[in-house]
Amino acid sequence: MDADRRIAAVEEVPEESTLLVTLRPVDADAVDDGEGDVGESDDGRPEAEAILTRAVGEVAAFRNYCQHWTDVRLDKDDGAFVRNGEVFCQKHGATFEADSGYCNFGPCEGAVLETVDVTVDGGAVYLTDDAYEFVRLGPAQRDGDAGDSRIDFTGN
Numbered sequence: 001m002d003a004d005r006r007i008a009a010v011e012e013v014p015e016e017s018t019l020l021v022t023l024r025p026v027d028a029d030a031v032d033d034g035e036g037d038v039g040e041s042d043d044g045r046p047e048a049e050a051i052l053t054r055a056v057g058e059v060a061a062f063r064n065y066c067q068h069w070t071d072v073r074l075d076k077d078d079g080a081f082v083r084n085g086e087v088f089c090q091k092h093g094a095t096f097e098a099d100s101g102y103c104n105f106g107p108c109e110g111a112v113l114e115t116v117d118v119t120v121d122g123g124a125v126y127l128t129d130d131a132y133e134f135v136r137l138g139p140a141q142r143d144g145d146a147g148d149s150r151i152d153f154t155g156n
Contacts, residue, residue: 005126007124007134008137009123010120010123013054014082016055017079018079020050020137020138021050021136021137022039022047022048022138023116023133023135024048024132036071037063039141041141049064049140050062050132055085055098058099060098060099060118061116062087062116063116066091066108068111069091072091074096076139077138086098089106094106094107094109101114
């Protein structure tokens with residue numbers, strides 16, 4: 001696998017939370033500024049966030065925004081709330097299956113999180129989605145609160 005596309009070791013992806021990473025879209029027009037996970041690098045190129053989950057034993061990755069209101073990030077750089085194989089939107093109480101991204105409860109029930117293709121090889125997670133380049137672990141750079149206000153339905 002290409003070392004530039006290595007995201008993290010599998011053991012760095014938590015089972016009861018998410019790992020937040022920043023990606024750069026190959027096509028800058030492919031991202032919508034209205035999505036809460038979009039920021040901008042120092043050179044003005046757009047950045048997008050993805051969350052990695054390992055809640056059901058397999059590593060999966062999704063863009064870091066809720067399907068109900070796309071300006072709401074699921075992981076605000078402190079790990080999304082994950083329980084029983086489901087990722088929670090702390091603003092709306094929606095739950096998404098950690099392996100498929102399918103919303104099985106909440107205002108966006110039936111919607112699916114946008115998948116980012118990754119693969120595990122030799123104990124590491126690699127970005128295999130040709131639409132993105134790996135930038136770094138952690139959040140995209142952004143101005144303002146970018147959908148960080150929340151009503152917490154998880155009891156945290």
